[in-house]
């Protein structure tokens with residue numbers, strides 16, 4: 001795959017790292033690395049690494065003699081990851097075709113990526129193949145949107161004031177709320193000791209408007225939904241009433257998020 005990102009893709013990767021990582025994703029890395037039991041000297045693969053927050057924390061745990069590799073199909077994410085931490089091996093590629101030898105990693109981890117895999121069974125087969133016999137897998141997956149009320153509120157605003165297609169786009173990251181579905185996929189790939197634990201973490205966005213605006217300007221266009229400036233201004237006003245309950249005195253939007261950490265082991 002071509003490893004170069006356009007300037008626009010790089011800016012998008014940097015934007016994700018600057019906003020979404022501290023707001024939503026950084027609080028989860030400890031749960032995933034604990035689930036996989038990452039320790040000193042481990043060789044760790046982060047699948048769907050994005051801008052690399054989980055891989056960076058894996059490196060901190062696996063130490064100087066460990067090896068950490070992050071893989072993601074988005075060139076801008078990989079470029080932003082490389083810029084932030086040049087000491088990790090960043091690879092452009094997808095979960096369904098991992099370009100690594102079988103049995104290369106003690107731990108395979110993935111944080112909030114599986115919902116986007118085009119072929120989850122193939123990805124599970126690949127994660128199984130590259131994990132060493134006896135090695136562990138851990139993956140974080142959002143619970144259903146009903147367990148993530150701030151996003152349920154945004155979806156309600158979009159359903160009512162934009163379209164159900166817009167609401168559906170924001171529902172996508174919450175589409176694997178049924179942990180048993182993921183457990184079945186991992187078991188069918190050959191993993192044993194498959195289990196999960198539900199966790200909650202606090203998300204903190206600079207404001208509720210920022211949170212909604214990134215959905216309108218950054219996420220909906222990925223689904224071919226491009227709103228006019230007038231419409232964006234209107235939706236932001238409509239969302240104020242619904243999201244004001246999450247406003248902290250500082251103006252930040254703070255709310256609880258719910259996800260589960262699925263763990264499994266490749267048998268010896």
Ligand SMILES: C[S@@+](CC[C@H](N)C(=O)[O-])C[C@H]1O[C@@H](n2cnc3c(N)ncnc32)[C@H](O)[C@@H]1O
Pocket residue numbers: 021025047048049050051052053054071072073074077093094095096110111112113116117118
């Ligand atoms: C919500 S982000 C999570 C990124 C990162 N793990 C984190 O915690 O910040 C989802 C990531 O999944 C990646 N992704 C989408 N389809 C993928 C696939 N088929 N294989 C691997 N990664 C994929 C996207 O490019 C994106 O970086």
